[in-house]
Amino acid sequence: xxxxxxxxxxxxxxxxxxxxxxxxxxxxxxxxxxxxxxxxxxxxxxxxxxxxxxxxxxxxxxxxxxxxxxxxxxxxxxxxxxxxxxxxxxxxxxxxxxxxxxxxxxxxxxxxx
Numbered sequence: 528x529x530x531x532x533x534x535x536x537x538x539x540x541x542x543x544x545x546x547x548x549x550x551x552x553x554x555x556x557x558x559x560x561x562x563x564x565x566x567x568x569x570x571x572x573x574x575x576x577x578x579x580x581x582x583x584x585x586x587x588x589x590x591x592x593x594x595x596x597x598x599x600x601x602x603x604x605x606x607x608x609x610x611x612x613x614x615x616x617x618x619x620x621x622x623x624x625x626x627x628x629x630x631x632x633x634x635x636x637x638x639x640x
Contacts, residue, residue, distance in 0.1 A: 531552050545570050545617070558630045564590060564617045570636060573614040578635040579627040581609040590619010614639050 533549035538548045544566030550559040562568075566593075573593075583592075589602040594615040601607065601621065609615055619621075 556629050559626050563625050564621050567618040571640050573616050575614050575637050575639050579631050581627045583607045583623045583625045585621050588621030590592050590621045592617050
């Protein structure tokens with residue numbers, strides 16, 4: 528069993544429109560985070576996870592995710608699976624719970640055109 532308590536989480540600002548609270552589960556295959564999106568992330572270009580699939584659950588607000596140039600409108604209750612290699616960006620005002628498998632590492636997260 529693994530637990531990450533709220534007081535153990537680390538908050539990081541990816542940019543001015545995306546703050547992420549990361550929960551360390553100390554597990555090589557799973558991670559967990561809450562992202563607050565208040566605009567576009569990334570500000571320009573797109574991102575790609577080269578090794579992990581990212582599962583996201585929108586639990587508050589609305590917006591969109593653009594994956595491989597296809598726009599998907601989102602609102603609370605929606606779930607998105609972004610597969611390794613997909614090029615994407617988020618835009619809107621929403622909070623999402625996200626989990627990657629295998630565990631997300633900054634080295635495999637790349638900005639692309």
